[in-house]
Amino acid sequence: MPRNDQVSRQWILLKKLESPRGATLQELADAISEDYVRHPRTIRRDLEALEARFPLVTERVNGHTRWRLMDGYRNVPPLALSSTELMALVFSRDLLKPLEGTEIKTSLDSALSKATTVIPPEGLAYVQQMQGYLSVGLGPHNLYRQHRQTIDQLTRAITQHRTVQMRYYSASRDKTNRRDVDPYHLWYMAGALYLIAYCHLRRDVRMFTIDRIRSLTITNQPCQIPLTFDLDSYLRDALVVMRGTPLAVTLRFDRATAAWVKDRQWHPSQRVVVHKDGSLTMTLQVADTRELVGWILNFGSGVRVLQPDALREKVREEARKIFSQA
Numbered sequence: 050m051p052r053n054d055q056v057s058r059q060w061i062l063l064k065k066l067e068s069p070r071g072a073t074l075q076e077l078a079d080a081i082s083e084d085y086v087r088h089p090r091t092i093r094r095d096l097e098a099l100e101a102r103f104p105l106v107t108e109r110v111n112g113h114t115r116w117r118l119m120d121g122y123r124n125v126p127p128l129a130l131s132s133t134e135l136m137a138l139v140f141s142r143d144l145l146k147p148l149e150g151t152e153i154k155t156s157l158d159s160a161l162s163k164a165t166t167v168i169p170p171e172g173l174a175y176v177q178q179m180q181g182y183l184s185v186g187l188g189p190h191n192l193y194r195q196h197r198q199t200i201d202q203l204t205r206a207i208t209q210h211r212t213v214q215m216r217y218y219s220a221s222r223d224k225t226n227r228r229d230v231d232p233y234h235l236w237y238m239a240g241a242l243y244l245i246a247y248c249h250l251r252r253d254v255r256m257f258t259i260d261r262i263r264s265l266t267i268t269n270q271p272c273q274i275p276l277t278f279d280l281d282s283y284l285r286d287a288l289v290v291m292r293g294t295p296l297a298v299t300l301r302f303d304r305a306t307a308a309w310v311k312d313r314q315w316h317p318s319q320r321v322v323v324h325k326d327g328s329l330t331m332t333l334q335v336a337d338t339r340e341l342v343g344w345i346l347n348f349g350s351g352v353r354v355l356q357p358d359a360l361r362e363k364v365r366e367e368a369r370k371i372f373s374q375a
Contacts, residue, residue, distance in 0.1 A: 058081055058095060059095050059098060059099055060208075061080050061081060061208065062077050062080065062081075062092070062095055062096070062099065063099060063103070065077055065080050066099070066103075066105065066116055066117050066118050067117075067118055068117065069117070070115065070117070071108075071115040071116050071117025071118075072115060072116060072117070073113050073114065073115055073116075074089055074092055074093070074114070074116075077092050077096075077116070078092050096116060103118060104118065104119035105117070105118060105119070106118075106119050138161055138164065141157070142154075142157055142158065142161055143184070143185040143187075144185055144187070145157060146187060146190075147187065147190040147191060147192055147193060147237075147240060147242075148193050148200075148237075148242070149192065149193070149194050150193065150194030150195070150197045151193055151194075151196075151197050151200050151201075152197070152200070152201055152204070187240065188240060189240050190240030190241065191240060191241045191242070191259075191260055193242060193259065193260070196242075196259055196260055196262075199259060199262050199265055200235070200242070200259065202265050202267055203232055203235060203244060203259075203265070204235065205267065206232050206267045207232045207233070207234070207235070209267075210271055210272055210273055210274075211267050211268060211269070211270065211271060211272060212229055212230065212231050212232075212249075212268045212270040212271075212272045213229075213230055213231075213232055213246075213265055213266065213267050213268065214227065214228070214229050214265070214266045214268055215227070215228050215230065215257075215262050215263075215264060215265040215266070216228075216262070216263040216264045216265075217257060217261055217262055217263065218261040218262075218263055219261075220258075220261065225263055226250075228248055228249070228250055228257075229248075229249040229250070229268075229270075230244075230246035230247060230248050230249065230255075230257070231246055231247040231249075231272035231273075231274075232244060232245075232246045232272075233245045233246050233247065233254070233274050233278065233280075234280055235259075236256075236280075236284075238289065238290055239289045239290060241258060241259075241260075241290070242258075242259040242260075243256050243257060243258055243259065243290065244256070244257040244258075244259060244262075245257075245280070245283065247272070254278070254283060256290065256292065285317070285318075286334065286335055286336040287335070287336050287338075287340075288315075288316055288333075288335045288336060288338070288340055288341050288344055289340055289344070290340065291336060291338035291339070291340040291341075292336050292338070293336035293337045293338040294336065294337045295334055295335070295336060295337075296334070296335060296336065296337040296341070296357065296360065297332070297333075297334055297356065297357070298332065298333045298334075298335060298341070298354070298356065298357070298360060299330065299331070299332050299354075299355040299356040300330070300331045300332075300333075300345065300352055300353070300354060300355065301328060301329070301330050301331075301352065301353045301355050302328060302329045302330075302331065302348065302351055302352050303328055303350075303351050303352075304326060304327030304328050305351060306329075306348055306351030306352060307323065307327060307328055307329035308327075310329060310331070310348070311323060311329055315331075315333070315344075316333050316335055318333050318334040318335065319331055319332070319333045320332045320333075330355070337360070341360070342360075342363050342364055342367050343367075345360075345364050346364060346367060346368065346371075
């Protein structure tokens with residue numbers, strides 16, 4: 050069985066064991082949706098694995114054995130956080146503002162509210178003072194408050210390894226259709242949240258924008274992430290989000306543009322050479338998509354496409370269209 054299956058299953062069991070009442074063997078089995086892991090022997094092995102890392106206790110209640118976390122371990126004692134440590138947490142909360150209303154943002158806000166209760170008034174005043182001259186800018190991003198139910202359903206489907214049926218709007222085709230997909234992973238990137246999943250219609254792993262999911266239902270059909278699937282490899286060639294055929298790209302930035310291009314990590318594959326005149330040559334191995342063309346145009350006349358010729362022509366053609374509509 051894949052390691053991630055065991056971890057996901059034991060995470061569900063641990064949440065049940067956090068309850069003051071704990072749980073019986075049957076209640077723990079009922080919390081797991083996959084039929085093949087409902088066997089008491091499997092649950093007992095999971096309990097043994099958890100017991101090696103967490104203080105579990107057993108007790109007899111009404112003739113049934115119940116497992117639970119030891120008293121005092123379910124609720125972590127208050128943390129004596131310094132003002133600078135709290136500021137770091139405050140900033141992490143700001144970075145997740147686009148997920149306002151979702152379970153993860155709600156949990157983070159709750160944790161921070163508890164943490165601030167142990168900070169003395171002068172410490173809180175210092176935090177507010179720091180916020181006056183240091184803040185986080187998010188840039189363009191989507192808001193996900195209205196998609197909380199969808200995100201929660203997808204999280205549950207990923208954990209339970211269940212196929213989902215959804216109505217999805219395709220922007221490129223301007224059409225909404227039904228998709229059966231096996232959900233693999235939720236990915237937050239460039240101000241938007243995406244679902245990476247195997248699409249039964251396309252028979253391939255695809256990326257779906259969360260806010261384009263019009264409706265979603267978790268089915269009883271079990272699914273499994275293939276052992277050969279690697280998330281980092283899947284995302285490697287994308288400049289930001291879009292995936293496509295890998296392309297070796299060489300760009301030349303003039304001196305003025307190079308000054309702010311050279312110190313930023315645009316893509317893991319980038320290689321940079323700074324020339325004596327201050328200009329810069331950058332090579333990348335990225336997906337051949339409209340996203341790439343748009344990113345190059347973002348630098349205006351400060352960049353030239355040296356290679357490949359086909360990409361240089363795409364950029365020229367797009368620039369001509371922009372000029373003709375100006």
